[in-house]
Amino acid sequence: MTLGPRALKTGISVTLALYICYFFGLEPAVFAAIAAVFSMQPSIYRTWRQMLDQLMTNTFGAIIALLAVKFLDQTPLTIGVVLIFVILISLKLKMEGNIISLTIVTVLAIMTAPGNEDWLYALNRFTIMMIGIFTAFLINALLFPPKFKQIYYQKVQEAFQTLSLLLRTAISDELTEKTFKENWAMLIKSREKLEEQYKIFDEEREKMAKINPLNVREIVVFKQMLKTIKQGEAVLEVIDEHYFQSKTNDEENQLFDQFLEHLIKCHEYYLLKYEGKVKIEDSDTISINEEELKLFFEKLLNNYKEDPDNKMRIISVGVSVFEYAFQLQRFNKLLDSYLKKTIL
Known part of the structure; x- marks a missing residue:
């Protein structure tokens, strides 16, 4: 306490x-x-x-x-x-x-x-x-003016830790139903707190800029942090609604499981990059490139062509995962731009 x-x-x-x-x-x-x-x-x-x-x-x-x-x-x-x-x-x-x-x-x-x-x-x-x-x-x-950046980023980390657990086990379905529901409720609560904190943060930037100046580029990065968390939550919702009704095979399970694992690693890496815990010059070692996205979707489409009646829902899941990857790419670009300006 x-x-x-x-x-x-x-x-x-x-x-x-x-x-x-x-x-x-x-x-x-x-x-x-x-x-x-x-x-x-x-x-x-x-x-x-x-x-x-x-x-x-x-x-x-x-x-x-x-x-x-x-x-x-x-x-x-x-x-x-x-x-x-x-x-x-x-x-x-x-x-x-x-x-x-x-x-x-x-x-x-x-x-x-x-x-x-x-x-x-x-x-x-x-x-x-x-x-x-x-x-x-x-x-x-x-007295003790609110430390908005520290509070906001702490809530980002809390939300990401829960999101990471849920996405990593979403396809393999390893968590018990009770544990899954508890963690999903925690994620929703963390995301709501994060949205409220961002609203406070943005108000302070807009209304109190002269008293408490804030870095506009950093606020843009913070906004994108929120978007990635929300899109990760959206992926969970689509998986829960459509994936297990799609009659998936082992190949598709492995495809989604490995790709989501890769996206979570990228998400974690970008947060560590913001904290300054990884070398910026080595940032290309863990990233999301266009070839990976293209290959992921090609495999999905090939499976859909083979069995269109049973694979319609899995395309919806693929689109949601693709959007999550896109938001992570944008997060990385905005972060690189912010860090370069900060160093200069």
């Missing part, structure tokens, strides 16, 4: 928010702590964007709550109706779930305290909430 930077920053931002409230005599300080927890995001840009969104939604939430306290009874029914109204407006503004939750906390903080219907009371509660939000942004920006 490890303590991640985000958990550590959340704890520090809560502590700082509480101290600020105590210093200025703002009560109850617990609302600042709640706001700090809700506002901590995985990137600086998302924390900044959320701070602006929170400022807007908390402002109208506080105003609506104060008007409700002034002109309506403070009954549970009234509070519920006001909350529904605030949620509808937040959804109309396309706010995220945690922003809506924090706005609800602001409304409840104002409406559930009897005898405090003036503007100063509402301003007090609003200020406390904003202290928590701003503290979270400040801590996220200054």
Whole structure:
């Protein structure tokens, strides 16, 4: 069990928010702590964007709550109706779930305290909430800034390790059904996390380029890393759906098994090349050339011509494998271009 930077920053931002409230005599300080927890995001840009969104939604939430306290009874029914109204407006503004939750906390903080219907009371509660939000942004920006490249590549490696196991055993069908399903679920989960991380990464490049400059060529390489993982997953899906219904023979099994093994080795080699663990001048020793692809498809087509009725599905598998090889070729070219520019 490890303590991640985000958990550590959340704890520090809560502590700082509480101290600020105590210093200025703002009560109850617990609302600042709640706001700090809700506002901590995985990137600086998302924390900044959320701070602006929170400022807007908390402002109208506080105003609506104060008007409700002034002109309506403070009954549970009234509070519920006001909350529904605030949620509808937040959804109309396309706010995220945690922003809506924090706005609800602001409304409840104002409406559930009897005898405090003036503007100063509402301003007090609003200020406390904003202290928590701003503290979270400040801590996220200054303390342990997110290391996007390291996090992203770590997730690439996690996804590849699972993909490698599944593709290497897909044709031979060596894994038990339970193990196969567990690893496939792990691959899907890893790929989804990778897509989310790339989205964060791309947002940071686009919105925070001046504060946190990122290498555009490297981002293109990262995008291609994601494409190769997704295409590898697509190969697994096609094999599962079509391959074992194609009445394959030993020759075809060996053809696919060996070619997929070669592609996985290339995939692994390209990742090692990105890490700088292999010599760039020796990169041609493990690669995907056009002759190999041509020979692979020729063998498939010859088998199809001999038995077209039973070999239609296997062509679909071959096309998917070919696309995986193509994405790996593109990954290698983009990687070579990036590494040459980096060395120069």
